Amino acid sequence: MNLARSESPGAGAPRRSDALRNRERILSVAYGAFTDDPDVSLNTIAKLAGVGPGTLYRHFPTREDLILALYQHEVQAVVDSVPEVLAEREPLDALRVWFLRLAEYVRLKHGLGEALHSVAAQNMINDTYAPVTAAVGHLLNSAEQSGQVRSGLDPADVLLLMGFLWRVGPGKPGGDQAERILDMVIQGLQAET
Amino acid sequence: MNLARSESPGAGAPRRSDALRNRERILSVAYGAFTDDPDVSLNTIAKLAGVGPGTLYRHFPTREDLILALYQHEVQAVVDSVPEVLAEREPLDALRVWFLRLAEYVRLKHGLGEALHSVAAQNMINDTYAPVTAAVGHLLNSAEQSGQVRSGLDPADVLLLMGFLWRVGPGKPGGDQAERILDMVIQGLQAET
DNA sequence: ACCTGAACACCGTTCAAGT
DNA sequence: ACCTGAACACCGTTCAAGT
Numbered sequence: 001m002n003l004a005r006s007e008s009p010g011a012g013a014p015r016r017s018d019a020l021r022n023r024e025r026i027l028s029v030a031y032g033a034f035t036d037d038p039d040v041s042l043n044t045i046a047k048l049a050g051v052g053p054g055t056l057y058r059h060f061p062t063r064e065d066l067i068l069a070l071y072q073h074e075v076q077a078v079v080d081s082v083p084e085v086l087a088e089r090e091p092l093d094a095l096r097v098w099f100l101r102l103a104e105y106v107r108l109k110h111g112l113g114e115a116l117h118s119v120a121a122q123n124m125i126n127d128t129y130a131p132v133t134a135a136v137g138h139l140l141n142s143a144e145q146s147g148q149v150r151s152g153l154d155p156a157d158v159l160l161l162m163g164f165l166w167r168v169g170p171g172k173p174g175g176d177q178a179e180r181i182l183d184m185v186i187q188g189l190q191a192e193t
Numbered sequence: 194m195n196l197a198r199s200e201s202p203g204a205g206a207p208r209r210s211d212a213l214r215n216r217e218r219i220l221s222v223a224y225g226a227f228t229d230d231p232d233v234s235l236n237t238i239a240k241l242a243g244v245g246p247g248t249l250y251r252h253f254p255t256r257e258d259l260i261l262a263l264y265q266h267e268v269q270a271v272v273d274s275v276p277e278v279l280a281e282r283e284p285l286d287a288l289r290v291w292f293l294r295l296a297e298y299v300r301l302k303h304g305l306g307e308a309l310h311s312v313a314a315q316n317m318i319n320d321t322y323a324p325v326t327a328a329v330g331h332l333l334n335s336a337e338q339s340g341q342v343r344s345g346l347d348p349a350d351v352l353l354l355m356g357f358l359w360r361v362g363p364g365k366p367g368g369d370q371a372e373r374i375l376d377m378v379i380q381g382l383q384a385e386t
Numbered sequence: 387a388c389c390t391g392a393a394c395a396c397c398g399t400t401c402a403a404g405t
Numbered sequence: 406a407c408c409t410g411a412a413c414a415c416c417g418t419t420c421a422a423g424t
Binding site for chain 3: 406416
Binding site for chain 2: 408
């Protein structure tokens with residue numbers, strides 16, 4: 001499992017300047033292309049980026065690799081907002097607002113949606129994108145220290161449970177379903193065992 | 194929205210015996226084919242069923258239509274098990290066990306998994322497959338009448354919240370994550386507002 | 387070390403022709 | 406009323422040839 005050197009450039013940054021430029025061009029056009037049509041073909045993206053299909057494939061071996069790269073870039077901003085949200089609100093409210101913000105990014109900001117919600121993608125987010133889990137852990141710690149949630153909660157559990165947020169339509173009928181369910185979840189976090 | 198007659202045969206049963214036979218042959222081979230490989234092509238399924246691609250397309254206009262037809266057939270058994278579960282256990286425990294059973298069917302029983310977890314599929318399950326929501330409503334009513342959950346819960350909310358169940362791996366490390374999260378959810382259902 | 391782009395096998399979908 | 410199967414445009418992926 002320790003193949004850090006001479007391996008697929010998809011993981012780290014490319015070493016040559018033309019490769020780096022191509023990578024950035026691909027990411028840049030892919031963002032817009034996915035927003036227009038989540039089912040856009042990889043060949044089309046390659047054409048839009050002005051590279052051969054082989055080049056796209058070299059940087060992003062699978063469709064999901066490409067989508068996850070875009071996704072991580074966007075979500076990082078939400079992850080970075082944790083300290084700010086914690087400074088402005090009491091911990092439990094911060095948790096609540098932060099998750100709503102995360103859901104907003106995941107759902108609306110770009111049309112990556114469909115492709116992102118597969119089980120595989122969810123597992124990638126949960127397993128390989130540690131910063132999100134770390135952010136959840138941070139929020140839970142604050143709420144726990146102020147006695148607003150019970151202790152011993154697993155951030156990964158909470159993140160998985162919150163997954164309903166990106167399956168709710170934003171403006172559905174019957175009041176705001178997302179807020180309603182979020183309340184139920186938070187009460188589950190508060191109850192002592 | 195009221196086009197019951199002269200419409201696509203995908204909805205109701207076909208009228209001619211050869212059409213019915215074809216439909217059943219398709220469903221029968223599709224089950225096994227999806228179990229072997231969730232990404233199997235529709236043309237391959239048509240070939241396996243011994244029908245032309247056009248015939249498959251006539252019965253199931255999209256890939257999801259076919260998958261949903263298989264899925265509904267399987268899930269119906271779980272839906273029908275509600276009275277039995279309620280007879281054997283007290284309501285809250287019945288709710289718990291029933292959802293675990295539903296998750297087992299959705300996750301393991303067949304390899305339809307991947308294709309089923311898209312947002313579109315989830316919406317189809319929530320919006321168009323009323324029997325599942327009705328079953329949840331039944332279980333909630335029982336638990337409410339015995340005072341084990343608070344009143345006014347929306348079955349659709351609860352079903353959406355329980356969606357984490359089919360995103361959990363069955364035998365993951367760290368104890369049983371599904372049971373742990375399920376406990377949190379149930380505590381959220383109990384808390385009074 | 388990285389890119390190009392032709393090429394391969396296959397995909398979903400359509401539709402004229404049959405019965 | 407329903408089925409067949411050839412056909413179309415396109416897909417993801419590969420890989421020899423370049424620089």
